[in-house]
Amino acid sequence: xxxxxxxxxxxxxxxxxxxxxxxxxxxxxxxxxxxxxxxxxxxxxxxxxxxxxxxxxxxxxxxxxxxxxxxxxxxxxxxxxxxxxxxxxxxxxxxxxxxxxxxxxxxxxx
Amino acid sequence: xxxxxxxxxxxxxxxxxxxxxxxxxxxxxxxxxxxxxxxxxxxxxxxxxxxxxxxxxxxxxxxxxxxxxxxxxxxxxxxxxxxxxxxxxxxxxxxxxxxxxxxxxxxxxxxxxxxxx
Numbered sequence: 001x002x003x004x005x006x007x008x009x010x011x012x013x014x015x016x017x018x019x020x021x022x023x024x025x026x027x028x029x030x031x032x033x034x035x036x037x038x039x040x041x042x043x044x045x046x047x048x049x050x051x052x053x054x055x056x057x058x059x060x061x062x063x064x065x066x067x068x069x070x071x072x073x074x075x076x077x078x079x080x081x082x083x084x085x086x087x088x089x090x091x092x093x094x095x096x097x098x099x100x101x102x103x104x105x106x107x108x109x110x
Numbered sequence: 111x112x113x114x115x116x117x118x119x120x121x122x123x124x125x126x127x128x129x130x131x132x133x134x135x136x137x138x139x140x141x142x143x144x145x146x147x148x149x150x151x152x153x154x155x156x157x158x159x160x161x162x163x164x165x166x167x168x169x170x171x172x173x174x175x176x177x178x179x180x181x182x183x184x185x186x187x188x189x190x191x192x193x194x195x196x197x198x199x200x201x202x203x204x205x206x207x208x209x210x211x212x213x214x215x216x217x218x219x220x221x222x223x224x225x226x227x
Contacts, residue, residue, distance in 0.1 A: 032214050043116075043203045043218040044154070051213075088153065090216075097144070098216060100153050 001026055006089055006101025015110045019076040023089035023101045026070065030091040030099070033065050035074045038086045038103070047087075048074065079108045112138045114206050116219035123194055123226055130190045131222045133204030139184035140206035144216070145177070148201045160187050194226045 006023045013019055021035075032051055036044035048063035050056045056063045064073040072089055089101040113136040123129050133143060142161050146154040158174075160166040160181035168174045176198075178190040187206075191198055203221040207214060 034216070036218070041201070041221070041223070043114075043205075043221045046215060046217055049213070049215045092214060092216075095214075097156055097159060103153050 003027060003099045004089060004091055004101040007104055008102050010105040010107055012107045012109060013079055015079060015081060015108055017079050017108075019079050019083070019106060019108075021074040021076075021087050021089070021104050021106070023072050023091075024070055025072070025091050025099075027091075027093070028067070028070065029093045030070075031094055032092040033063070033072050034090040034092070034098070035061075035063055035072075036088040036090060037083075038088060040085075044088055076106075079106075081108050081110045084108050112136075112206070112208055112215070112217045114204065114217045114219040116204055116222050118222060119220060120223040121225070123224070125195055125226055126193055128190055128192045129194055129224060130188055131202055131204070131224075133187045133189070133206070133219055135185045135206040135217075138206070138208055140187075141184065141209055142207045143181055143187040144205040144207070145179060145187075145189050146203045146205065146218075148203060148221075154203065157189075191224065194224070196226045199224055199226045 004025045035048040038044040053065050053067045060077045062075040086103040088103045090098040115134045117132045145157045157172045158166045158168045160179045162181045166179035181187040204219045207216045
């Protein structure tokens with residue numbers, strides 16, 4: 001079993017849709033949770049960083065962490081074609097290295 | 111967010127030569143930096159973790175004599191690919207971690223595309 005499971009997609013949605021991206025993890029020791037966006041041939045860009053269970057909102061993005069279920073989500077409201085990218089979830093234990101999901105390819109059609 | 115730069119953004123070199131890639135944290139100090147490698151349509155593969163002033167810790171299967179890492183200061187880490195071969199052609203990405211209180215945010219550079227001919 002992988003430490004972090006993420007559906008690779010691709011996920012195709014119409015412009016303006018709400019997008020839901022999800023990851024599950026197996027190790028309850030993970031305490032830090034991040035979502036990255038990566039465009040082709042670019043480095044990953046940190047979108048959201050959370051430390052605890054609950055929701056965190058930043059503009060059109062909302063990150064949700066449920067530690068009891070070991071489940072993390074990223075919601076994108078009013079999706080735009082420019083949101084088309086690969087979205088990587090990442091989890092981390094205290095002071096340790098990031099563990100990435102496989103990445104979900106998102107395509108927003110105009 | 112914090113900014114991490116990499117130089118060069120792309121490089122072509124001949125087989126057998128060495129290539130150095132620089133990674134800088136521009137607006138914060140990074141005690142810990144990371145080097146990743148990414149093949150097309152695959153996720154990031156961690157190569158090594160470097161801490162300022164100490165030797166890098168390499169992941170299993172990564173040749174430390176081939177991929178030399180130096181973390182000379184709190185804002186600069188370098189990766190040198192020695193005696194490069196075509197199979198070393200890849201996208202190399204560095205990352206720097208902000209350590210402040212309970213924050214362990216990690217920021218990535220734009221990547222360096224290495225082509226060995």
